[in-house]
Amino acid sequence: MGKNVLIITSSLRDNSNSDTLAASFAEGAREAGNNVETISLKDKTINFCMGCMVCQETLECVIEDDAISIAEKVKAADVLVFVSPVYYYSISGQLKTLLDRLNPLYPSDYNFRDVYFLATAADEDESAVEGPVKAIEGWVECFEKARLAETVFCGGVDGEGEIKGHKALDKAREMGKAIG
Numbered sequence: 001m002g003k004n005v006l007i008i009t010s011s012l013r014d015n016s017n018s019d020t021l022a023a024s025f026a027e028g029a030r031e032a033g034n035n036v037e038t039i040s041l042k043d044k045t046i047n048f049c050m051g052c053m054v055c056q057e058t059l060e061c062v063i064e065d066d067a068i069s070i071a072e073k074v075k076a077a078d079v080l081v082f083v084s085p086v087y088y089y090s091i092s093g094q095l096k097t098l099l100d101r102l103n104p105l106y107p108s109d110y111n112f113r114d115v116y117f118l119a120t121a122a123d124e125d126e127s128a129v130e131g132p133v134k135a136i137e138g139w140v141e142c143f144e145k146a147r148l149a150e151t152v153f154c155g156g157v158d159g160e161g162e163i164k165g166h167k168a169l170d171k172a173r174e175m176g177k178a179i180g
């Protein structure tokens with residue numbers, strides 16, 4: 001039957017390296033018979049969490065923007081894949097803003113278990129992804145039924161589309177293929 005895999009990409013630029021990495025993961029996951037949806041934050045309006053905590057009682061956010069429907073999809077998915085360029089040795093601001101806005105899911109009966117993380121950076125050194133992984137782990141660990149399954153880091157790619165032909169794309173495809 002396959003799993004419902006939700007991929008959330010967060011780069012806002014055209015011909016994005018991290019989007020390309022996500023597309024490879026999606027290809028593999030589809031080949032393995034999973035149902036895959038990719039959401040790009042590029043064309044979405046996601047305001048900052050205000051910390052009102054109303055969501056912890058109502059399970060709904062009071063801010064009416066695109067984070068509401070994304071949160072519904074995150075809640076229903078079996079597998080989550082967060083995708084980010086490395087920005088100042090952390091995740092992108094747009095992904096962090098979304099993670100905060102997923103606060104209504106914290107007390108909810110969410111479905112997701114395995115979470116994957118895909119990241120690209122100019123820096124070639126693997127240590128460039130430590131901060132971003134920590135940021136994702138910080139979110140995942142708050143959702144006790146979920147775990148950070150695996151990460152693909154592709155360093156040494158800076159310009160638009162520079163990731164083309166990189167072996168990290170194969171790694172992401174294989175990782176996607178292993179889901180099911």
Ligand SMILES: Cc1cc2nc3c(=O)[nH]c(=O)nc-3n(C[C@H](O)[C@H](O)[C@H](O)COP(=O)(O)O)c2cc1C
Nearest residue numbers: 011016017018085086087088089120121122123158
């Ligand atoms: C605001 C900003 C901050 C960045 N910070 C870092 C960084 O801290 N370390 C790094 O190696 N690359 C950094 N980069 C480079 C990007 O991570 C790199 O170009 C990446 O491949 C972009 O992915 P994308 O094409 O999906 O947007 C930064 C780029 C921008 C625009």
